[in-house]
Amino acid sequence: MSRCNCCGYRGSFATWNGRRVRCPTCGSKPRHRVVAAVLERRPHWLEGRNVLHVAAEKCLRDLIEPAARVYRAPKRCNVLRLRYADEAFDLVLLNHVLQHVYDDVRALHELRRVLSPRGVLLLTVPTAGATSESTNGRETPAERLAKWGHPGHWRVYGRDNLVVRLMRAEYESAGWDDVRDWRPPPAADKLHRGLVFWALVGREVLS
Numbered sequence: 153m154s155r156c157n158c159c160g161y162r163g164s165f166a167t168w169n170g171r172r173v174r175c176p177t178c179g180s181k182p183r184h185r186v187v188a189a190v191l192e193r194r195p196h197w198l199e200g201r202n203v204l205h206v207a208a209e210k211c212l213r214d215l216i217e218p219a220a221r222v223y224r225a226p227k228r229c230n231v232l233r234l235r236y237a238d239e240a241f242d243l244v245l246l247n248h249v250l251q252h253v254y255d256d257v258r259a260l261h262e263l264r265r266v267l268s269p270r271g272v273l274l275l276t277v278p279t280a281g282a283t284s285e286s287t288n289g290r291e292t293p294a295e296r297l298a299k300w301g302h303p304g305h306w307r308v309y310g311r312d313n314l315v316v317r318l319m320r321a322e323y324e325s326a327g328w329d330d331v332r333d334w335r336p337p338p339a340a341d342k343l344h345r346g347l348v349f350w351a352l353v354g355r356e357v358l359s
């Protein structure tokens with residue numbers, strides 16, 4: 153029996169992309185449940201904070217909106233040019249968006265711009281082990297589908313490489329949590345679904 157830590161459902165999951173990973177009650181997938189697990193463990197990143205939720209998925213909205221002041225950015229918003237003021241948010245949630253952005257470091261810079269001096273960026277991306285492979289800018293959509301699993305993806309990330317990109321975007325520190333080892337496990341069924349990356353603007357973590 154699986155447990156959904158977004159909505160509390162317990163039971164069998166529904167099939168999504170050939171795997172039984174989708175919560176039948178709230179629609180969450182592993183990418184959402186790993187974020188919920190991180191916020192469960194670090195509630196001070198959320199509670200009472202100004203939060204920007206990019207591509208605001210309903211299963212996470214129901215979880216975070218009672219706890220914080222949440223601003224929803226539409227699914228197709230331009231993360232290279234956000235319409236928000238400097239330092240407007242304490243937390244930005246970015247779930248499976250960055251791999252669709254050609255100039256991802258520029259997007260990370262722009263996200264940093266809207267984060268407060270002690271803000272946190274929390275993101276998930278498809279990952280493949282420790283190394284990554286990125287675009288040369290010339291691949292066709294068919295080649296991108298073959299290489300990176302989706303015609304709109306520009307790369308697959310590796311753990312260390314994404315941290316390097318976050319540091320290039322001038323975050324003070326960056327790292328990741330592998331939530332598969334946490335108890336209770338948040339029903340993250342594959343390696344690349346178990347990683348949640350975070351980056352801190354300032355030297356201190358929000359407390």
Ligand SMILES: [Zn+2]
Pocket residue numbers: 156157158159160161175176177178179180211
């Ligand atoms: Zn659920």
